[in-house]
Amino acid sequence: xxxxxxxxIVKRFGDYTxxxxxxxxxxxxxxxxxxxxxxxxxxxxxxxxxxxxxxxEGEIAIKGKRVNDVPIHKRxxxxxxxNYALFPHKTVAENVAFGLNYRNVPKDEARRKVAAALxxxxxxxxxxxxxxxxxxxxxxxxxxxxxxVIEPDVLLLDEPLSALDxxxxxxxxxxxxxxxxxxxxxxxxxxxxxTEALAxxxxxxxxxxxxxxxxxxxxxxxxxxxxxxxxxxxxxxNLLSARCADMAGGDIALELPGFPKIAIPRDRxxxxxxxxxxxxxxxxxxxxxxxEGTPADGLLSVDAVVENVDYQGQSARYFxxxxxxxxxxxxxxxxxxxxxxAKVSLQFRARDCAALPVESPS
Amino acid sequence: MGWRLIxxxxxxxxxxxxxxxxxxxxxxxxxxxFGSFPMTGLSTRWFEVLWNNDxxxxxxxxxxxxGLMTAVISTVLGVLASLALVRYKIPGRNxxxxxxxxxxxVPEVVLAVALLLFLNFLDIGKSFTLLLxxxxxxxxxxxxxxxxxxxxxxxxxxxxxxxxxxxxPMQTFFAITLPLLMPAVAAGGLFAFTISFDxxxxxLFWKPGGIETVPTQIFSMLRNSISPxxxxxxxxxxxxxxxxxxxxAAIARSLATRSGA
Numbered sequence: 001x002x003x004x005x006x007x008x009i010v011k012r013f014g015d016y017t018x019x020x021x022x023x024x025x026x027x028x029x030x031x032x033x034x035x036x037x038x039x040x041x042x043x044x045x046x047x048x049x050x051x052x053x054x055x056x057e058g059e060i061a062i063k064g065k066r067v068n069d070v071p072i073h074k075r076x077x078x079x080x081x082x083n084y085a086l087f088p089h090k091t092v093a094e095n096v097a098f099g100l101n102y103r104n105v106p107k108d109e110a111r112r113k114v115a116a117a118l119x120x121x122x123x124x125x126x127x128x129x130x131x132x133x134x135x136x137x138x139x140x141x142x143x144x145x146x147x148x149v150i151e152p153d154v155l156l157l158d159e160p161l162s163a164l165d166x167x168x169x170x171x172x173x174x175x176x177x178x179x180x181x182x183x184x185x186x187x188x189x190x191x192x193x194x195t196e197a198l199a200x201x202x203x204x205x206x207x208x209x210x211x212x213x214x215x216x217x218x219x220x221x222x223x224x225x226x227x228x229x230x231x232x233x234x235x236x237x238n239l240l241s242a243r244c245a246d247m248a249g250g251d252i253a254l255e256l257p258g259f260p261k262i263a264i265p266r267d268r269x270x271x272x273x274x275x276x277x278x279x280x281x282x283x284x285x286x287x288x289x290x291x292e293g294t295p296a297d298g299l300l301s302v303d304a305v306v307e308n309v310d311y312q313g314q315s316a317r318y319f320x321x322x323x324x325x326x327x328x329x330x331x332x333x334x335x336x337x338x339x340x341x342a343k344v345s346l347q348f349r350a351r352d353c354a355a356l357p358v359e360s361p362s
Numbered sequence: 363m364g365w366r367l368i369x370x371x372x373x374x375x376x377x378x379x380x381x382x383x384x385x386x387x388x389x390x391x392x393x394x395x396f397g398s399f400p401m402t403g404l405s406t407r408w409f410e411v412l413w414n415n416d417x418x419x420x421x422x423x424x425x426x427x428x429g430l431m432t433a434v435i436s437t438v439l440g441v442l443a444s445l446a447l448v449r450y451k452i453p454g455r456n457x458x459x460x461x462x463x464x465x466x467x468v469p470e471v472v473l474a475v476a477l478l479l480f481l482n483f484l485d486i487g488k489s490f491t492l493l494l495x496x497x498x499x500x501x502x503x504x505x506x507x508x509x510x511x512x513x514x515x516x517x518x519x520x521x522x523x524x525x526x527x528x529x530x531p532m533q534t535f536f537a538i539t540l541p542l543l544m545p546a547v548a549a550g551g552l553f554a555f556t557i558s559f560d561x562x563x564x565x566l567f568w569k570p571g572g573i574e575t576v577p578t579q580i581f582s583m584l585r586n587s588i589s590p591x592x593x594x595x596x597x598x599x600x601x602x603x604x605x606x607x608x609x610x611a612a613i614a615r616s617l618a619t620r621s622g623a
Contacts, residue, residue, distance in 0.1 A: 052522055072525045073534075079526035085519035089541050098537075099527030143523075150527060 001064045003028040003186035004049060004154055009058035011044050011210075018044045020210045022058070026154075026188065027202075031180055033189045035197040036207035037233070042190045043158060045207075049188060050156050051075050063153055073102075078147030078185070082159040084139040086131035092118070092142050093127035099150035117145040120179055137168045144176070148183060155180070155187040161196060173199055194234050198222060206230050224268060224354055228279060231356070236284035236317070238327045244269075244278045244355065254280055254355060258323030259302055262350050269355035279356045286352035287329035289318055289338055290345045304346040306338050322346060383600060390593035408594035418595060421579035425559055428490075428575060432497040432558040433551040439498070440505030440550055441543065445535075447506075448513045459506075466503045473500065474567035488570040496568040497558045504557065505550035512546035513539075545615075552610040556603045 004026040011019040019041040026032050034042035047053040049060060051072035060067050067075055086095050096117055100110040118124045121141035131139055140160060147155060160176070161169045177200045180187050191197055197204050198218045206213040206221060206229070214226040225231035231239060242256035251263040252272060262280070272278055292303070307326070308319040316337040318329045329346065338344055393403035412418055443462060447455055465473055477496055478488075486492070516539065524534040540547070562577035569578060576599060580592055 050522075050526060052525075071530075072522075073528050073530050075526075076528070077526050079523060081519045081523065083517065083519060085517065085523040087520060087524070087538055098524065098529070102528035102533070146523075146527070156526075 005061045007059045009055045012056045029184045030202040031187045032203045033197040033201040034205050040207040041210040042207050046190045076153050078152035078155040080143050080147050080157045080160045082162050084143045092129050096146045117149040121145045155185045157189045231281045238282050240280045242280040244275050264353050272355050277358045281354045284328045284330040288347045292343045294345050299347040301345050301347045306342045386593050386596045390597040408590045411591045412594045421574040421576045425575040429555040429559040433555040435498050436501045436505045436554040437551040444509040444513050463503045470563040474564040493568045496564050501554035501557045504553040508550045509546045516542050552607050
């Protein structure tokens with residue numbers, strides 16, 4: 001039985017369809033991320049699970065029970081918002097205890113639970129303070145404590161890290177994951193930040209324009225994007241027009257002008273069905289720039305010219321030209337970065353390439 | 363040089379505004395039996411006369427009752443209307459807001475006559491209830507303006523958080539929204555009370571025979587003679603209508619500081 005299940009969910013606002021026919025099973029205890037750019041329908045989906053929005057069509061079930069007609073306050077969910085949404089007129093302890101007031105928890109037990117929750121978010125001494133006396137990171141921890149103290153069936157996180165500054169965000173990311181694992185609560189996390197999604201999730205659901213583009217483990221989504229959108233949205237990718245020449249045997253043979261023949265394993269192109277035009281996808285960090293003439297040593301190799309260098313300290317992003325193709329490569333810098341205009345040998349492994357069917361322009 | 367002129371001019375404006383009030387307060391302590399200068403000595407006798415004047419005390423009680431009831435009804439209606447207008451998508455929201463605010467924009471005399479004619483048309487006589495209704499219509503816009511402004515600043519997220527934690531919409535309103543709204547509710551109520559307590563134009567039109575409020579009482583006393591007890595009454599009115607809002611503002615501020623908003 002799934003902790004959360006969506007079947008054929010549609011959400012329309014007037015003429016605008018925010019979510020198209022979405023179906024989804026979220027496993028008990030897993031950390032699932034809805035990832036996508038703003039306007040992709042991820043927050044709308046979260047709000048439908050929360051009961052803050054009604055789906056136009058379809059069914060939502062939590063722990064096997066249909067909840068379409070159950071109002072939010074009877075769904076037993078933990079909800080954490082981007083801007084913390086703490087109650088400004090209540091102390092930290094009162095904030096955390098709020099949900100327990102509506103659950104007939106005896107006073108002593110409530111106090112113990114509040115203390116335990118504050119302990120879990122590592123702010124055990126702030127119970128008597130008011131929210132405005134806390135930093136953003138502390139406020140978000142309190143918001144998290146308030147959401148988990150009620151032992152929710154599902155924890156819903158709506159961009160909880162987006163309001164924090166960069167360093168704090170990374171700490172909180174680790175912290176949030178630790179807390180989620182220690183209590184094992186099923187978690188649905190909404191973000192537009194791919195780093196957060198990749199670092200924290202058991203499963204990522206990439207969404208675009210109200211549709212699910214791909215569902216999979218972080219590595220799967222990152223390494224084997226199912227669509228061009230996913231390839232472009234996660235990390236820096238090169239997408240090149242190629243032709244599938246042959247599908248005989250275990251490999252798929254790809255041809256593209258200026259490159260040697262590339263034979264990629266079948267599982268790197270699960271959606272390619274036969275010979276014809278395809279899109280070749282290769283991640284920027286899988287392309288290695290070597291000095292001109294470096295032996296290929298089993299790797300595929302093409303000559304390239306560095307057109308631009310974006311120096312980033314420990315690494316550099318190179319914009320290189322291979323025949324008619326402009327490509328980007330992100331490499332660690334070992335000694336000095338290559339200079340603009342340098343002639344290099346671009347080397348990569350065939351199995352780091354993936355192929356997608358060509359999408360009809362929509 | 364220019365600044366000095368501006369300073370003098372400002373002082374003159376303030377004198378023009380406040381000197382008459384100061385004179386009233388000063389003369390209310392005049393021992394002389396004529397309410398005018400020169401003062402012959404300090405005395406509180408006019409306050410005693412006031413205290414023993416049944417008509418005035420009756421008017422005072424009427425005004426207080428009317429003011430309190432107006433404040434309560436206006437505040438309740440104002441909070442409900444603001445909630446509806448801010449939190450829900452109502453068709454014609456702007457039109458409704460304009461209509462609710464309109465009584466401020468319409469000259470009071472016009473409003474007073476209109477309500478009277480309307481009731482005549484319905485064949486309903488004047489009564490205390492009508493007077494109260496008139497005051498509510500007239501004070502409601504102020505409550506709505508103040509409460510709406512505050513409600514907009516209370517994030518919907520905070521209420522949604524309460525709902526997600528198991529509080530019903532009603533419980534959420536009383537545990538979260540209303541406490542956060544309290545400074546505006548208090549300010550709106552005070553506005554309503556002082557406006558009602560002060561009002562004369564509408565009251566003259568709407569009051570049934572035999573009922574006087576403090577302003578209408580003063581008005582009718584002035585038609586006979588300028589008695590020094592009017593000065594005393596004026597002083598009491600000033601203390602009430604200036605003092606109350608100041609206290610209210612202080613309370614509102616301390617509430618707001620505590621809640622961090």
